Amino acid sequence: MSKFGKKKKDVPAVNTAALPDIVFMLLFFFMVATTMRETTLLIKAPKLPSATEVKKLEHKSLVSTIYVGKAKDASGGKGDKIQLNDKISTVNDVTNFIYSERDKHDAEEQKAMVTSIKADIKTNVGTVSDIKDQLIEVNALKISYSSGTGDVSNNFK
Amino acid sequence: MAKRDIPEINAGSMADIAFLLLIFFLVTTTMDTDSGVFRKLPEKPDPNAPKPDVKQRNIFEVNINRFDELLIEDEPAKITDVRQMAIDFIDNGAGRSAEGKICDYCEGAKEESSSEHPAKAIISVQTAQTTSYGMYISVQNELLAAYTELRNRYARKYLTGKYRGLSYEDLLKIQKADKENLDVKAAIEKVKKAYPEILADAKPIK
Numbered sequence: 001m002s003k004f005g006k007k008k009k010d011v012p013a014v015n016t017a018a019l020p021d022i023v024f025m026l027l028f029f030f031m032v033a034t035t036m037r038e039t040t041l042l043i044k045a046p047k048l049p050s051a052t053e054v055k056k057l058e059h060k061s062l063v064s065t066i067y068v069g070k071a072k073d074a075s076g077g078k079g080d081k082i083q084l085n086d087k088i089s090t091v092n093d094v095t096n097f098i099y100s101e102r103d104k105h106d107a108e109e110q111k112a113m114v115t116s117i118k119a120d121i122k123t124n125v126g127t128v129s130d131i132k133d134q135l136i137e138v139n140a141l142k143i144s145y146s147s148g149t150g151d152v153s154n155n156f157k
Numbered sequence: 158m159a160k161r162d163i164p165e166i167n168a169g170s171m172a173d174i175a176f177l178l179l180i181f182f183l184v185t186t187t188m189d190t191d192s193g194v195f196r197k198l199p200e201k202p203d204p205n206a207p208k209p210d211v212k213q214r215n216i217f218e219v220n221i222n223r224f225d226e227l228l229i230e231d232e233p234a235k236i237t238d239v240r241q242m243a244i245d246f247i248d249n250g251a252g253r254s255a256e257g258k259i260c261d262y263c264e265g266a267k268e269e270s271s272s273e274h275p276a277k278a279i280i281s282v283q284t285a286q287t288t289s290y291g292m293y294i295s296v297q298n299e300l301l302a303a304y305t306e307l308r309n310r311y312a313r314k315y316l317t318g319k320y321r322g323l324s325y326e327d328l329l330k331i332q333k334a335d336k337e338n339l340d341v342k343a344a345i346e347k348v349k350k351a352y353p354e355i356l357a358d359a360k361p362i363k
Contacts, residue, residue, distance in 0.1 A: 016172070019172050020168070020171045020172040020175055023172055023175040023176055023179055024175050026179055027175055027178050027179045027182065030179065030182035030183055030186055031182055033186060034182055034185060034186045049290065049291045049294040049295070051193075051194050051294060051295070051297075051298040052298060052302060053194055053298050053301040053302050053305060054192045054193055054194055055192065055193070055194075055195050056190050056191075056192045057190070057191040057192060057193065060191070063191065065191075068290075116191055116193060117193075119290050120290065121289060121290055121291030121294075122289055122290070122291065123289070123290040124286060124287045124288070124289070124290070125221075125284040125285070125286070125287075125288040125289070125290055125293045125361055126285075126286035126287065126288075126361045126363075128290055128293070129284075129358070129360065129361050132198055132358075135198060136198050136199065136200070136201050137201065139200070139201070140198075141197055141198040141199075141200065142195075142197060142198075143195075143196055143197075143198060144191075144193035144194065144195050144196070145193050145194040145196065145294055145297070146191060146192070146193040147192070147193050147194055147294060147298075148192070149192065152236065152294075152295035152298050152299065153236070153295075155289075155291030155292060155294060155295045156225055156289060156291050156292045156295065
């Protein structure tokens, strides 16, 4: 019996030398996976509509995003503002924006490019329709009305 | 001079520092996957193309006015009714398609005033310039849901072979996992052909 008793006494401390390695590994994973927001919003962050028939956008690099919403403060004026890249633009700039987005990719990838419209639920349909007309003009036909998942009843009022 | 031992740097707190950074990145990471309602815009119309001859009975008119009120086929309606009304319209199947086929999978009422064939049924959404975008997306969503419902039903009933009994949404999931799968692509095409999505946006009224 004395043999068992002896063994119990000197349980070695768990070696934690590898703990920093594990933590660093996790750290690097999150550092790589983190995407810092690329564009700073110049408009009020749009409240996206919710829908049930949503699809996830794949291949983030092939997505060009158009933001539509109200100006951040009163000095920006009323009405819907369109933000392309880092500046507030007019509808007529949409064509150039699409061309410049296309230039970043080769011909094969260009076919798969999607334009994501991130518009506030209070935006006028007229504004979105004008953007769509411009997109048709440059043959950027794949669009996605950015929206969250949820019941449609949250979209009005 | 006696050689002095350089004391080892204590690395015990390295884990703490790494943890601190780890927690910072854990908190700030937003794995935001952009999702949305997918639509394909129509191509630029050819000015020389002849105007298609569409019978009034084959057009399902959804009107949203500037107060976000709905008018479907000239009757006031609620957003919750849109889906069922669209299904009834698409699935009516009272006549023949452009190729002269009857719709043998339709389960609609076969009314004379409603659409002839799913391939001929056009849904047209007319908005005002100041209709809210939220309402517009809601209607689009309900209309797409109507198509999905019909496609699911068709896929469950009429698909044969290895995809027998699966719904349209199941097929899309299979395709997502395996993009090169030609069988599933063919099955999806078949379902899409039975209920093609014909959604038209009319120009907003100023």
